[in-house]
Amino acid sequence: MNIMQMMKQAQNIQAKLKTTQEELSNMNIVGESASGAVTVICSGQGKFKSIKLKPEAINPENPVSVDSETVEMLEDLITSAINQASEKAEKEMEARMKSVTGGINIPGLNF
Numbered sequence: 001m002n003i004m005q006m007m008k009q010a011q012n013i014q015a016k017l018k019t020t021q022e023e024l025s026n027m028n029i030v031g032e033s034a035s036g037a038v039t040v041i042c043s044g045q046g047k048f049k050s051i052k053l054k055p056e057a058i059n060p061e062n063p064v065s066v067d068s069e070t071v072e073m074l075e076d077l078i079t080s081a082i083n084q085a086s087e088k089a090e091k092e093m094e095a096r097m098k099s100v101t102g103g104i105n106i107p108g109l110n111f
Helices: 003-026 068-101
Strands: 029-033 038-042 048-053
Touching: 048 068
Parallel strands: none
Antiparallel strands: 029 038, 038 048
8 A cells, every 4th residue: 555545545534533523413312310300412422412301300299399490490500510510621631631742733632
């Protein structure tokens, strides 16, 4: 295999990786607990997208006492906290990876 063939093969792999990453980011992976009272959606890359709560997750003894505004407020608060933690974790990972690589950009390590 000559160098041109290897470069073309590397470009093909890079294009496939990009397409796969896009597909994964557009996926909705659903996790549920308490028989669907709590539903979380993440991308195929594991990034948090949303949370949905049913009133019985908040007050199992009397779900009808929980209004939709309370449910939405809790969903927003939880979403905000998860997104904040994810952003902090991503920045920490970037900082540590840059310290390991000395700031050198290594293909495949996206940070």
